[in-house]
Amino acid sequence: LGNFNGKLKKSNMTDAATNMRLKLPITCFILEIILIILFGTLVQYDYETDAKEWHNTSHQDYENDFYFRYPSFQDVHVMIFVGFGFLMTFLQRYGFGSVGFNFLIAAFSLQWATLMQGFFHGMHGGKIHIGVESMINADFCTGSVLISFGAVLGKTSPIQLLTMAIFEVTLFAVNEFILLSLLGTKDAGGSMTIHTFGAYFGLMVTRILYRPNLDKSKHRNSSVYHSDLFAMIGTVYLWMFWPSFNSAITAHGDDQHRTALNTYYSLAACTLATYGMSAITSHDGKLDMVHIQNAALAGGVAVGTAGEMMLTPFGSMIVGFMAGIISVLGFKFLSPILEDKLKIQDTCGIHNLHGMPGVLGAIVGAVTAALATTDVYGQGMADVFPAVADGSVNATKQGGIQALSLAITLGIAVLGGLIVGFVLKLPVFGTPPDTLCFEDSVYWEVSLMRPERDHRVQVHFIYISNHKHVCEIMCNICVIYVAVFIFLT
């Protein structure tokens, strides 16, 4: 039993290194107090949210942007907190960390994003004006951070994640400012700004945080039956609400309508491609939950840029179909290469769900923009391509701008990810040891047993939970012994 107790101490009692007793509270409190002070000095209601401003001019109530965007906002909000949060619960022993850290960094990021995005493109007379559109944009930026979280899931402390969020939100806002405000890029659903950026940023971070001995936690880096079902909750919510995501900040009217419709058909086509590819790439034709949970969503990523354009349902379905194929192939063939050759350990496979489909989406957007004609868009051109409509650029040039934007996004993401990765290597963040990755009990109280119970039981319990595979062998052998004994007598 001494041996057991030794193991128990080692694996259950928190090391000083990963102890969050002071680090996490101090980080949370300082960050929140800074946020509050900055909000106090910089942030104001916009004119549709402010009691005085709104009533100063003559409006009908239904003209308030709230009624155009709030239902979409709520769908986006569900994607951020339930979609991303539960998608990552597929790990057998990291459900608390998946939903819980997702919750923490999202709650921080949306506040910080309000400030950063406001600073870059929401200032009015020295003040940041906020309303439902800024809330959606803050959620979008948060989504980008959560994509990067997927790459480092299970291998980082909450402090590392908050630190990553601080930098990533900032760089996101810079990139978004360059694209949307300086260049006039169109990217309503964020194929570039959200997905490509978040994916390559996260991949670079996880590259720098490479753990050569991660296989010490290999037995926890997989799913069990119920954890896969929890993950499907995330998948299905992301899938259902992606039309709202892509259409949330497009222009009112036909634009929102069209974007939602394009995304709907892209996702449907992507799903069939995913099921087909999943069956064909396995040895015995069985579907793999990893593909279904992730690749079926690639269709939403891939129409993020072009969704608001006159892509047609036909075009959307082709794009979705391609995205599904690419994504499954990535999980099957590219991810092992990334891990073995490039030392990129991508827990959730974000390269396959957000990286490649994001790049595809950017290219589709560039091509679709280059092909835009007044014949097709009519007076709706002013909503979709204002610069083309007012003659300051032609469609081909708009396509070029879109392509350039992809390059800029990739550049900022890769460079930013590398730098932030090195920051996160500083030995002050309480990162988990290689033997305790993908394990909730490092940062969470996991209620195996009530403290008042018999101590011996608790020891056994913890022993069993840490050596589950050993216990299973023993238990099985035991069962067989008894069975043989019974069969003989």
Place this chain on the structure above:
Amino acid sequence: LGNFNGKLKKSNMTDAATNMRLKLPITCFILEIILIILFGTLVQYDYETDAKEWHNTSHQDYENDFYFRYPSFQDVHVMIFVGFGFLMTFLQRYGFGSVGFNFLIAAFSLQWATLMQGFFHGMHGGKIHIGVESMINADFCTGSVLISFGAVLGKTSPIQLLTMAIFEVTLFAVNEFILLSLLGTKDAGGSMTIHTFGAYFGLMVTRILYRPNLDKSKHRNSSVYHSDLFAMIGTVYLWMFWPSFNSAITAHGDDQHRTALNTYYSLAACTLATYGMSAITSHDGKLDMVHIQNAALAGGVAVGTAGEMMLTPFGSMIVGFMAGIISVLGFKFLSPILEDKLKIQDTCGIHNLHGMPGVLGAIVGAVTAALATTDVYGQGMADVFPAVADGSVNATKQGGIQALSLAITLGIAVLGGLIVGFVLKLPVFGTPPDTLCFEDSVYWEVSLMRPERDHRVQVHFIYISNHKHVCEIMCNICVIYVAVFIFLT
């Protein structure tokens, strides 16, 4: 151990028959490519979705149908993917199949339904015009297929399900065309077109696919504690969003408002009836999760037709109350008869949730229509009963049309289900054997154990998972032996 290995081979390794390696990819790819080609040649944005068309005429943005229907659409979408998907996860070993096949056939059906419904009642100058209303209708049609899926759940291969969907969507569109376009039937929430049709179609299919030896999989045809909780996610989402389902395509204004309200009260009354009936029909007064998960929803089905009419909250509650009673009685007394005498093996009990309440809803709709007077409806008559408002039929005749529509629906559903059932019996679909129904590992990679682990452990594991009930006995005996031993010493 030789015996165990033999069993292992039989139950775990996929038979050639159920191997989906080529069948599923070929089916998915061919179907999707056909869909894409047909969308390319036939489908166009409608005038509220098209950039040029919408801006050609003078509108306010808030007049776009998107703002009237998109929130309802999203609620319906949640019902289709989360509601139906998770409702069926009650089976202990079929969670992946429930959510996963639901996902696959829904993604296919909504595309195919767009074409079929468009072909029958959405053609404009040779093109199918689509927008948010067609998306809702496609989801509705998909719902009907998922109802039928509930009857054959756990006993069919994904290819069978896709084949069923192809035919059922087509017949759904035919029936819908006859009812709504030819006869002028009112059925906004689909008591007839969706629920009655889907239920009796599915019951006929499962009748033809009757398995006399299904009791070989009996031990898996039941729930466990956590699977019942997952199923409650489905139930609650269906229950909450049913007001949106019934009101999604009614006329704007008071009609949507009234339909949602009627459905809300019908469901509330139904829930109390369900709890009461569940307690009274059990031996010891304990509530049965099967009833709560299903019968509490019957109130939504039963006001599917009359919900948009001036049914009054009073009428809605009476209908919901009756639906709950009928549904629980069906589960308790009728389902065993259907299975034993009529050889209808109805996995989810769709006859009790969709079949009988659907018929009740049709009858309630016919009676409510026959009683419609201008005194009650005023100028709102034009929205609810256009034919009565313009004098082409009187209310009594409208009632007759409604009753006739039920008969037609039943006829098409039963006949269609029989034929499709025979098609699905062709021995090319990779249907699971009687011994492996309600078992995910036939079509899904179920991650019991990583491949790199000790082979012997894997053998024991699979042995245990396939012979759980035997192991349980042994394990219990073992525990008792040790207990006795300890008590004695």
Place this chain on the structure above:
Amino acid sequence: LGNFNGKLKKSNMTDAATNMRLKLPITCFILEIILIILFGTLVQYDYETDAKEWHNTSHQDYENDFYFRYPSFQDVHVMIFVGFGFLMTFLQRYGFGSVGFNFLIAAFSLQWATLMQGFFHGMHGGKIHIGVESMINADFCTGSVLISFGAVLGKTSPIQLLTMAIFEVTLFAVNEFILLSLLGTKDAGGSMTIHTFGAYFGLMVTRILYRPNLDKSKHRNSSVYHSDLFAMIGTVYLWMFWPSFNSAITAHGDDQHRTALNTYYSLAACTLATYGMSAITSHDGKLDMVHIQNAALAGGVAVGTAGEMMLTPFGSMIVGFMAGIISVLGFKFLSPILEDKLKIQDTCGIHNLHGMPGVLGAIVGAVTAALATTDVYGQGMADVFPAVADGSVNATKQGGIQALSLAITLGIAVLGGLIVGFVLKLPVFGTPPDTLCFEDSVYWEVSLMRPERDHRVQVHFIYISNHKHVCEIMCNICVIYVAVFIFLT
């Protein structure tokens, strides 16, 4: 084995006392029939829901209140049924009771609340007029009952809960009438009417129902890994949709917009405070799921009153931050005192989530109201403080009214809870014994085993499920014995 059978009989077979065979059906049916009769005699569609009334006057469809409030209503509906329902599934053996009884009492309460609220402030010519706003109000009142349910969770029979709901809904309507109609209090998100009322009412009920021997069920009064994940579904939905909750019945336009925004930032700030406090209050810096699941929501409660006012995002974040701190401290230090000294056994810790944050919210509302100036509100004053706008009271007095309202709410809640607690002590409600609290199998068929299986297995199974902790010890000992045996040989 005789001993086991004895225990089996005692714990599994329902006592006559807790048998619901007749009590529950009779209660449900009588209640529902009374509801239906009262609806038939008293309730009418309001003018936006009635076909004739709506078409009698000239409107645009988009002016119907349905489009202003229905999306918010659906979010509130999700909070009531999924949010509250799943939040309470954290108990390891009470998932059915949590979701299922939540469902039952919510379905009853929303009907009864329609009548009670209509009776007090919705009568028009002797009839109660209903529409989407009354539906939201009914859901709000239901929320209050569900808060109280949290205090008595696991220790009450469904009949007790329905009885509590009858009284609580009535008193809620009385309190709401005094506040909103008589005094002109503003409380759109219900910090007082919903949260403070529900919390202190529930705490008084559980005080009267104090069980000195509740520690006999102590081993079930805790969570397991998966039950905590189910609870997080509830938490996250409550968190996400709280902006809709607080803004659901505020005035159209800027008011709804502002309320949603304030709530969004309050919750975000609260979440960071919660994570920080959770880490600092534990011995080894590990996060406690109880805090995350509950305290992170306190920010929504605390801006329930002031959310519609010009609180500013800055103010909202300060309030949220304070609420998170208070709530975690409550869980850590106050709850044990309440239980040990005041004999208040509060299963879900509603005092920390709804009680204290509700009081905080009321105070914040009073202060914010007292500070209202025309300079800040402009003509929007008429929406937020009609009495101040028309000069019948000044802002300071409005603040005083708000403070008075808190006192009245506390008074009615405490007094009402005491009385209702005594009613619920009557020995006719089938309350569970101290040994079987927090246990689903008292009122639910828990499908451990199918009836057709070997009886002996069933006996062992039930034995094991009732004596899980004993079995665990034995099983562990057994494993270790075999392990030692193997190690030695």
